[in-house]
Amino acid sequence: MAAKSIKHKYIKVADAGQRPRALLGYRIVETSWGHCGLLYCQVNCCSLLRRIFPAHPSQEALLKNIVACLPRPRKGRPSPPPAAEPLWIKQLAAFLMRYYQDGYDPRGKTPDFWPIWRDVVDWSVCTPFDQAVLARVALIPPGKTITYGALAKAIGREGAARAVGGALGRNPFPILIPCHRVLGANGKMTGFSAPGSVGAKQRMLALESQSGTCA
Numbered sequence: 001m002a003a004k005s006i007k008h009k010y011i012k013v014a015d016a017g018q019r020p021r022a023l024l025g026y027r028i029v030e031t032s033w034g035h036c037g038l039l040y041c042q043v044n045c046c047s048l049l050r051r052i053f054p055a056h057p058s059q060e061a062l063l064k065n066i067v068a069c070l071p072r073p074r075k076g077r078p079s080p081p082p083a084a085e086p087l088w089i090k091q092l093a094a095f096l097m098r099y100y101q102d103g104y105d106p107r108g109k110t111p112d113f114w115p116i117w118r119d120v121v122d123w124s125v126c127t128p129f130d131q132a133v134l135a136r137v138a139l140i141p142p143g144k145t146i147t148y149g150a151l152a153k154a155i156g157r158e159g160a161a162r163a164v165g166g167a168l169g170r171n172p173f174p175i176l177i178p179c180h181r182v183l184g185a186n187g188k189m190t191g192f193s194a195p196g197s198v199g200a201k202q203r204m205l206a207l208e209s210q211s212g213t214c215a
Contacts, residue, residue, distance in 0.1 A: 024050070025085060026066050028059065029093040031100035035059045037066050038089055038096075041122060047086040048122035051172040054200075055100055088120055099175060102207070114138045117176055125172055132157075133167035140181045142208040147183055148190075165190070180204045 023042040028035055037053030051069065056062040118138065123131055132155045140146055146154070148161040148168075157163070168179040180201045184190035189198045 024070065025089075027085070027089055027093055028062065028066075029096055030059075031055055031097050033100040035062045036093075036096050036100075037062050038092060039066065039069060040086070040089055042084070042086075047088075047120070049089075049092070049117070049120050049173065050122050050125060052096075052174055052176065054174045086120075088117065092117060096175060100207075102210075114176060121173055121176070126170070127167075129157075129163070130167040130170055133164050134171060134173070134177045134179075137168065137171075137179055137182060138177045140178055142178075142181075145181045145183050145187070145205070147185055147187070149185060151182055 025040050025042065027038045029038065030036075033055035034057045036055050037051075038049065039051040039053070040047055040049050042048075053062055053065055056065070126134060133151065136151060136155050137146075148164050149158075152158055152160040152164045155164075164182075168182055171177055171179045174180070189202060
């Protein structure tokens with residue numbers, strides 16, 4: 001049985017460049033595979049997903065990775081009030097719990113769950129090239145895979161398989177954007193930056209293949 005989410009915290013940050021000050025929040029979610037993290041920002045009334053941390057076997061290791069993404073607090077300044085956690089964060093946490101349990105599709109009608117949350121991801125954390133790669137990967141349904149070379153060709157960058165691999169390694173939204181469905185030439189299992197490396201990639205593909213949601 002998947003456990004419920006266990007922690008959330010909010011920190012006020014000033015983003016780089018000319019982006020307005022924001023409230024940055026995170027939630028830790030306990031799943032049957034370990035602890036996941038959801039990092040989000042709130043600017044005025046708009047809340048966006050900054051990053052998903054896939055399942056870690058250790059909560060301490062996950063927290064270390066989350067903290068590394070947070071700005072260092074400034075001395076002598078009062079702590080800001082907590083940001084209101086958006087409803088979709090709770091829904092996304094519930095989806096991750098169920099996904100790691102059995103590859104569950106929350107709508108129960110189609111394996112394509114990307115449209116549910118695509119409007120809340122913060123694309124500003126990605127370069128234009130990475131956005132092009134990830135937007136195409138988001139369309140790969142469960143039960144299907146594509147090679148790095150074919151993916152490069154699909155976005156009009158034939159021969160850029162290595163650059164595509166780099167973009168996937170920087171994917172801030174794993175699971176929602178299923179970079180684990182991209183394989184090497186001839187279907188070879190290659191590098192995977194999530195905890196568990198290639199073994200986790202194989203396990204996720206097997207989970208989706210066994211799920212009733214797969215095509």
